[in-house]
Amino acid sequence: MPYYRYTAIDKTGKRVSGVLEADNESQIIDLLKKRQYAVLKVQQVSTKRERILFGISLAELVIFSRQLSTMVGAGVRIKDALAILSNQLVFSSRFRKIINHLVVSLETGSTFSEALRNERVFDSIFINLVSAGEEGGVLDKSLEKAADFYEASKRLQDEVKSAMAYPIFVLIFAIGVIFIISFYILPRLIGAFGSIPTSGIVSFLMNVNGFLSRHWLGSLITAALIAVGLIIFMKTRFSMYLKELLATLFPPAAKLRNMMGIERFCRTLSVLTGSGVLLTKAVEMAAAASNNPRLVKRSKLVSDRVKEGASLRQAMIEAGLFPQIVYELVGTGEETGKLEEVLAKVADFYEDQVRVGVKKLVSLIEPMLIAGVGGFIAFMAFTMYSTIFQLQQTIGR
Incomplete structure (x- = not known):
């Protein structure tokens, strides 16, 4: 059509x-x-294709999936439930518009999963959970699993953000102090002597200060464009490779990121397999959701080995990306027919490990930031004192 x-x-x-x-x-x-x-x-x-820059925020997806799950579970028709949600002010105007599009698509005869896919803003996990629920006649249960999954993801994300709030505040405060010293106090102090050093750190800072003073509008626009560009880039799938590279420079962060990847992989795989999604497909989707480049790269190997008849445990061992405890618990889940439950327990275990790891990482970062700020201020004080001393000697001559 x-x-x-x-x-x-x-x-x-x-x-x-x-x-x-x-x-x-x-x-x-x-x-x-x-x-x-x-x-x-x-x-x-000719086509429905549109350029989509941003997806849906996790916070909105959590509320949407939970409210939709509750209404469908209570017997409300999916179209009526969406119509109700499209008027909820808790959602942004953009998201309410997307929900309205879903309602219109359902009225044209599309299934709910087709409507979600056509909007091109919902992630593949949510779409496949809905699709599996429609095929099995258990859409309410699939939506409930989706709501639980996104709530768990949001809870962990909030805890990580909360733990990192103080270090980020210290870092921003440090940048502010450095900026004030370098571009406000220092020029006034040096200007009092009537001459500017021609070499050294102070000379460099004075030259930068002069450049920013002359081109403040262009500098502000450039900084804003760079900030917007970084925000857009961090929302793309390519950003995970940058995060992986930066994490390798700090071993505690690399270990924490690896645990977060395993937690996300196991939780996603648990939800997908429990909803009836084909295991080979679920493995690749779970790897993509983990935001771990190594898991994404090797997930194809795991999927192919399962297609060839190997057990999930054996395929994961051959991939060589998971700790021994994951292999053994997955094997137990396959033998007992409770793979979904076992994967959920593994995810819970690593979620606890991530919480502990974040606290340890913060305990390392805080003193490092404070020491760094103090060291820089001490360096600037020494540099200014030395420069002022030299200028005084020059005046004395």
């Missing part, structure tokens, strides 16, 4: 637009009128 891009005014008076698949233009117009939309324009397009 062809795709049609529409522009309309909804019942609240807001302009809305989107792309839908339908047999003809009249079907799109009838559908929009049923939703009390005032149709402005409908035009056939």
Whole structure:
């Protein structure tokens, strides 16, 4: 069926637009009128593809999956449940618009998983959980598993952020102190002597200060563009390779990142296998969700070995990426037919290990930051004192 891009005014008076698949233009117009939309324009397009820069935030996905799970479990039709959620102010206007698109897609005859896939903002884990629930007639249970999964992910993410809040504050404070000393106090102090050193750290800082003073607007715009570029880059899948590289420079961080990858892999695999997703497919999806480049790279090997008839335990041993305890527990889960439960327990174990690891890492970072700030300030004080002493001798002559 062809795709049609529409522009309309909804019942609240807001302009809305989107792309839908339908047999003809009249079907799109009838559908929009049923939703009390005032149709402005409908035009056939060659494809639904749109450039998507950002996905959905984990916080919104947690609320969405839990509320949807609760309503579907209570017997509310999926379309009616989405219609209710589309009016919830707890979601951003962008996400409410996405939910409205889902409702319209369902009314055109798409399944819920197809509607999710067409929006291209939901991750593959959520889409496949919904798809498996639809195929097995247990959509409410699949949505509940999805809600539990995303809540666990959000809980761990919040704990890591909370633990890192103080070190980040110290780092920002240190940068502020350095900036004030270098570009406010130092120029005034040196200016009092009427001459500027031609060499050394002080000369470099004075030259930088002069450049920023002359080109402050361009410098501000450049800094803003760099910040936006970094934010966008950190949301892409390529950022995980940079994080992996930086983690290798600090062994405690590398160990913590590895544990987080294993926790994410096991929890995702537990949810997917428990929802009926094919094991070979679930392994690759779980590896992608782990944000660990080594797991992503070797997941294909694990998947291929399982396809050849090897057990998951044997395939994971051959991949050589997991600790011995993971192999043994996975083997036990396969033998007892409780792989889902065992993987969930392994994930819980590593979640606890990550919590402990984060606390240890913070205990290392805090004194290092404080020592670094103190050392830099002491260095700047010594440099300024030496420069001032030299300038005094020059004046004396």
